[in-house]
Amino acid sequence: MESSAEVLYVELISSEEALKKLLDEVSVEVGSEVVRLLSSVGRHSFRDYVSTVDVPPFSRSAVDGFAAIFADIVGASEGSPALLRVTGSVDVDSVEVPTINRSEAVKVSTGAPLPRGADVVIPIEYCKVLEDRVYVYRSYPRYANISFKGEDLRVGDIIVRRGTKLRPWHVAALKASGYEEVEVFRKVRVSIVSTGSELVKGVLPNYTLPLVASYIAELGGEVALTDVVPDSIEDIATAVEKALELSDVVVVTGGTSVGDRDLSPRALESLGRSKKVFHGVRVRPGRTCGAYVVDGKLVLLVSGLPVATYVSLELFLKPLVYKLYSSKPEPKPTVRGRLTRRLPNEPGFRSFYRAVACIEGDEVLIVPLRLTGSGVLSTLVRGNAVVEVPEDSEGYEEGTEIVATLVNPLVECSSIKLPI
Amino acid sequence: MESSAEVLYVELISSEEALKKLLDEVSVEVGSEVVRLLSSVGRHSFRDYVSTVDVPPFSRSAVDGFAAIFADIVGASEGSPALLRVTGSVDVDSVEVPTINRSEAVKVSTGAPLPRGADVVIPIEYCKVLEDRVYVYRSYPRYANISFKGEDLRVGDIIVRRGTKLRPWHVAALKASGYEEVEVFRKVRVSIVSTGSELVKGVLPNYTLPLVASYIAELGGEVALTDVVPDSIEDIATAVEKALELSDVVVVTGGTSVGDRDLSPRALESLGRSKKVFHGVRVRPGRTCGAYVVDGKLVLLVSGLPVATYVSLELFLKPLVYKLYSSKPEPKPTVRGRLTRRLPNEPGFRSFYRAVACIEGDEVLIVPLRLTGSGVLSTLVRGNAVVEVPEDSEGYEEGTEIVATLVNPLVECSSIKLPI
Numbered sequence: 001m002e003s004s005a006e007v008l009y010v011e012l013i014s015s016e017e018a019l020k021k022l023l024d025e026v027s028v029e030v031g032s033e034v035v036r037l038l039s040s041v042g043r044h045s046f047r048d049y050v051s052t053v054d055v056p057p058f059s060r061s062a063v064d065g066f067a068a069i070f071a072d073i074v075g076a077s078e079g080s081p082a083l084l085r086v087t088g089s090v091d092v093d094s095v096e097v098p099t100i101n102r103s104e105a106v107k108v109s110t111g112a113p114l115p116r117g118a119d120v121v122i123p124i125e126y127c128k129v130l131e132d133r134v135y136v137y138r139s140y141p142r143y144a145n146i147s148f149k150g151e152d153l154r155v156g157d158i159i160v161r162r163g164t165k166l167r168p169w170h171v172a173a174l175k176a177s178g179y180e181e182v183e184v185f186r187k188v189r190v191s192i193v194s195t196g197s198e199l200v201k202g203v204l205p206n207y208t209l210p211l212v213a214s215y216i217a218e219l220g221g222e223v224a225l226t227d228v229v230p231d232s233i234e235d236i237a238t239a240v241e242k243a244l245e246l247s248d249v250v251v252v253t254g255g256t257s258v259g260d261r262d263l264s265p266r267a268l269e270s271l272g273r274s275k276k277v278f279h280g281v282r283v284r285p286g287r288t289c290g291a292y293v294v295d296g297k298l299v300l301l302v303s304g305l306p307v308a309t310y311v312s313l314e315l316f317l318k319p320l321v322y323k324l325y326s327s328k329p330e331p332k333p334t335v336r337g338r339l340t341r342r343l344p345n346e347p348g349f350r351s352f353y354r355a356v357a358c359i360e361g362d363e364v365l366i367v368p369l370r371l372t373g374s375g376v377l378s379t380l381v382r383g384n385a386v387v388e389v390p391e392d393s394e395g396y397e398e399g400t401e402i403v404a405t406l407v408n409p410l411v412e413c414s415s416i417k418l419p420i
Numbered sequence: 421m422e423s424s425a426e427v428l429y430v431e432l433i434s435s436e437e438a439l440k441k442l443l444d445e446v447s448v449e450v451g452s453e454v455v456r457l458l459s460s461v462g463r464h465s466f467r468d469y470v471s472t473v474d475v476p477p478f479s480r481s482a483v484d485g486f487a488a489i490f491a492d493i494v495g496a497s498e499g500s501p502a503l504l505r506v507t508g509s510v511d512v513d514s515v516e517v518p519t520i521n522r523s524e525a526v527k528v529s530t531g532a533p534l535p536r537g538a539d540v541v542i543p544i545e546y547c548k549v550l551e552d553r554v555y556v557y558r559s560y561p562r563y564a565n566i567s568f569k570g571e572d573l574r575v576g577d578i579i580v581r582r583g584t585k586l587r588p589w590h591v592a593a594l595k596a597s598g599y600e601e602v603e604v605f606r607k608v609r610v611s612i613v614s615t616g617s618e619l620v621k622g623v624l625p626n627y628t629l630p631l632v633a634s635y636i637a638e639l640g641g642e643v644a645l646t647d648v649v650p651d652s653i654e655d656i657a658t659a660v661e662k663a664l665e666l667s668d669v670v671v672v673t674g675g676t677s678v679g680d681r682d683l684s685p686r687a688l689e690s691l692g693r694s695k696k697v698f699h700g701v702r703v704r705p706g707r708t709c710g711a712y713v714v715d716g717k718l719v720l721l722v723s724g725l726p727v728a729t730y731v732s733l734e735l736f737l738k739p740l741v742y743k744l745y746s747s748k749p750e751p752k753p754t755v756r757g758r759l760t761r762r763l764p765n766e767p768g769f770r771s772f773y774r775a776v777a778c779i780e781g782d783e784v785l786i787v788p789l790r791l792t793g794s795g796v797l798s799t800l801v802r803g804n805a806v807v808e809v810p811e812d813s814e815g816y817e818e819g820t821e822i823v824a825t826l827v828n829p830l831v832e833c834s835s836i837k838l839p840i
Contacts, residue, residue: 041634055797057624064677093618110677111618152798159801167827168638169800172631172726176797198513198531204477207595214461214588257484257530306592331826333751377475377596378572380589381579406751407587 012280014391015315015350018291021277022316023323027296028248030324033186037174040166042220043184044325049160052177054150061108063145066127066134067118068105070142081128081135090115105134114146121145153177163326165220185325189224190216190317191243195254195264196304197230207377208253208304215313219321221249231255236267244294248324251317254304256288264301268292274299282391284351286311306377311352333406335385337364338399343387345395354383357404358413365413366404384408432700434811435735435770438711441697442736443743447716448668450744453606457594460586462640463604464745469580472597474570478517481528483565486547486554487538488525490562501548501555510535525554534566541565573597583746585640605745607642610737611663615674615684616724617650627797628673628724635733639741641669651675656687664714668744671737674724676708684721688712694719702811704771706731726797731772753826755805757784758819763807765815774803777824778833785833786824804828 013021032046061067068084076082088098089107099116100106106115114121119142126138153159159173160166166182174182192212199206206228213223224247229235236252243250255264256279268274271294279290279301285308290301298320302312322329335357345351355368366387369379385404389395396402433441452466481487488504496502508518509527519536520526526535534541539562546558573579579593580586586602594602612632619626626648633643644667649655656672663670675684676699688694691714699710699721705728710721718740722732742749755777765771775788786807789799805824809815816822 038630038633041637053625064682092616093621093623095623111624152796153801157798159798165828166634168631168634169726169730169797171634172627173797173801175627175630176625178625196512201513203513203515204531205473205596205598207592210458210595211588211592213458214586214591217461218588262484306589310589328829331753331755331829333753335751376572377589377593378577378579380587381573381593408585409748409751 011278012282012287013278015281015283018278018281018289019316019319022291022293022298023320025275025277025293026298026320026323027293028298028324030185030188030248032183034181034183037171037180037182040174040182040184041168041171043166043182044220044327045160045162045164045166045170046183046185047162048158049174049177049179049182051153051155051157051159051173053153054155055153055176056147056149056151059114059149060147061110061112061114061121061145062147063121063123064110065108065121065123065145066105066136067100067108067115067121068136069100069102069118070120072103073120073122073136074139076136076139078137081137084134084136086129086132086134088115105136119143119146165325165327165330187220187222188249188321188324189247190221190249190251190321191225191247192216192223192227193236193239193243193250193252194226194228194304195231195236195252196228199228199254200230208306208309211306211309212251212253212302212313215310215317219318220325221321231263233263233267233270236264237270240267240271240294240299244297244299248297249317249320250297250299251313252299252301253309256290256301256303265290265292268294268299268301281315282349283311283315284346284349286315286352287349289316291316307354307380310380334403335364335366335406335410336401336403337366339387339396339402340365340367340398342398343368343389343396345389345393347394348391350391351389353387353389354379355385355387355404356383356411356416357385357406358411358416360413364410366402367413367416380407384411431698432702432707433698435701435703438698438701438709439736439739442711442713442718443740445695445697445713446718446740446743447713448718448744450605450608450668452603454601454603457591457600457602460594460602460604461588461591463586463602464640464747465580465582465584465586465590466603466605467582468578469594469597469599469602471573471575471577471579471593473573474575475573475596476531476567476569476571479534479569480567481530481532481534481541481565482567483541483543484530485528485541485543485565486525486556487520487528487535487541488556489520489522489538490540492523493540493542493556494559496556496559498557501557502559504554504556506549506552506554508535525556539563539566583748585745585747585750607640608669608741608744609644609667610636610641610669610671610741611645611667612636612643612647613656613659613663613670613672614646614648614724615651615656615672616648619648619674620650628726628729631726631729632671632673632722632733635730635737639738640745641741651683653683653687653690656684657690660687660691660714660719664717664719668717669737669740670717670719671733672719672721673729676710676721676723685710685712688714688719688721701735702769703731703735704766704769706735706772707769709736711736727774727800730800754823755784755786755826755830756821756823757786759807759816759822760785760787760818762818763788763809763816765809765813767814768811770811771809773807773809774799775805775807775824776803776831776836777805777826778831778836780833784830786822787833787836800827804831
């Protein structure tokens with residue numbers, strides 16, 4: 001068996017390749033559950049939904065005004081209004097729909113069914129009523145101010161595709177079709193195995209566990225099980241086995257490096273039926289990240305240092321969870337700004353720097369934080385932006401205009417306490 | 421009393437002014453509740469939290485390697501290694517911390533406490549052990565590969581400010597300080613009063629109500645009460661009174677325009693103690709939006725047409741809710757692309773168009789949807805982007821490079837079914 005040290009330094013691969021291999025190897029499928037429509041927002045639809053109705057269900061007025069026949073109002077103007085006889089009114093809840101004939105008009109509310117025979121609606125502000133007559137002071141094109149039956153949605157139109165993360169408008173469209181329940185993917189179950197004798201003994205607080213657990217919750221997953229085990233191949237293996245029973249994905253924190261106590265890869269190898277996908281990626285921080293597949297499920301090994309862990313979760317856990325939901329990660333908010341100091345890059349590595357993106361006058365400045373260690377939690381707390389330097393770049397010079405990902409709102413540069 | 425028609429067309433104000441007035445008038449305060457740390461992600465902190473510990477709690481090694489004295493390894497190289505005597509090892513869970521003297525080295529794991537007297541750590545890959553000796557093949561600057569006590573966080577450092585929406589790293593930082601519970605703002609309670617006799621009678625499905633309810637959930641609020649009432653001043657007023665008792669904010673849908681049945685503003689006036697903030701804004705869609713303040717609480721009147729309602733919630737409800745949480749709305753994901761057809765603008769109006777942002781080769785195209793009525797739900801379902809045309813713009817020409825807000829992931833242009 002190869003030692004993890006050899007593996008790590010021989011087989012460092014790019015994060016793109018690592019992700020591709022990982023997504024190819026994982027074969028677990030996530031089932032569905034039925035939830036009430038009003039609880040469905042943020043969940044991923046398990047199937048396509050089509051409209052069962054025409055929206056609008058009938059042709060209707062798009063404004064408050066008078067429905068008329070186009071031929072009767074064509075050419076009407078301030079100086080030469082059309083004069084029509086008002087024969088009735090129709091409202092949004094009217095069941096009887098009147099018919100109009102030449103030279104007639106019917107008063108209509110927004111949303112009211114269009115009188116039979118009408119082919120234009122004149123907004124009320126261009127009409128003046130005198131007893132049972134109405135003066136129309138403006139002409140409109142034929143069909144103006146009418147919403148036609150099915151113009152919004154037609155029976156059979158797809159309103160939600162499988163995998164779609166449901167947003168408020170999807171919920172509304174489902175409601176319009178009379179759906180009161182939705183079949184969504186059940187939440188992906190992720191377990192966390194924290195390794196580290198220092199954590200078991202309480203020498204150090206285990207703050208990576210809540211970091212990962214919160215990350216899973218934000219991602220729309222469910223934490224199935226958490227366990228904290230000492231640096232022992234057997235204990236790690238036993239915890240991973242238990243976690244695999246209850247989960248779709250297992251995240252193991254700690255023990256992924258090349259020290260004597262970095263036993264996570266060896267524990268995974270000891271399971272016998274595990275397949276190594278990769279160990280060691282050209283990413284900083286997060287170089288020691290590894291992935292095994294067991295029973296078709298991902299076991300992701302992350303360093304345990306908080307920033308490195310966060311980067312690994314972003315690069316590997318998030319795309320996998322979205323894939324399990326037949327979906328794609330949401331776009332991230334970004335900001336374009338001027339870099340205030342040089343960001344170097346180790347050739348061949350994809351690097352992530354934390355920074356403060358701040359507004360100074362008309363300009364956005366991107367101020368990299370000084371401390372960049374993979375364990376430096378405070379940079380996540382103090383920063384609001386992440387700058388990625390791609391593998392093929394030697395870094396960015398001071399003054400370069402770059403695009404950063406925003407993780408918290410922009411701040412005023414004057415509010416930053418220096419040095420940062 | 422002025423009629424709502426006069427109000428609407430006389431007093432149309434800009435959305436910026438409307439929002440400013442609204443935020444100034446609302447005086448309600450949202451209290452706090454205590455939640456478990458692991459349930460706190462996504463909630464807004466009610467107070468500042470400071471670190472109660474130094475992180476790291478002691479100076480420690482940042483790598484696996486050998487701790488040494490800088491003077492002993494300075495100048496070491498591949499051709500001229502330094503030779504040191506290994507006097508012991510220290511691990512992350514070690515309680516006893518050894519001391520080193522000149523010409524000595526101690527083996528250290530990542531995270532292990534730094535031996536007393538050591539001022540540099542050499543990574544293991546530049547060391548070679550031979551019995552109780554170690555050859556060091558590379559020199560490092562003094563203090564290299566050491567994380568100093570408190571270098572990440574010091575006792576008293578602010579880790580979370582009041583209002584901060586808690587993300588995974590905040591949860592981790594709170595855990596590092598031993599917090600197991602967090603005081604967060606209780607969720608803002610929003611009630612929804614749907615007005616419309618057609619909704620009460622079931623002539624039309626009420627899909628604006630689930631739109632608003634889902635929006636509130638996404639925003640991190642809580643739906644306190646929902647009510648559907650006919651077009652009657654008294655019924656609307658009664659429902660609003662009941663809603664005010666249970667909520668911080670009330671959203672009234674429908675009845676905000678100038679038709680005979682648009683009674684929401686009149687119902688609000690009838691409460692006696694209400695103060696009109698505005699009615700009618702220069703925004704499309706969403707022009708008929710209005711706001712009253714009663715007992716210091718916002719009663720927001722929105723049109724009920726789904727797209728107009730969504731725009732009004734984005735412009736007014738979201739900033740208010742964030743203000744109640746002492747916070748600011750998150751940055752939105754955007755995309756820069758080339759507009760495929762002209763987008764006109766009515767002078768003086770701030771307009772929102774729905775579009776599909778798609779990738780064609782190296783380029784992003786922004787394809788505005790044809791149907792733009794304020795009721796046209798399908799444009800929200802089919803589109804993935806929103807283009808804003810500011811008040812002072814006459815619109816954008818075809819081919820212009822613009823920035824759009826992304827509401828769903830980018831798609832391939834080839835996947836769009838035309839016409840859209």
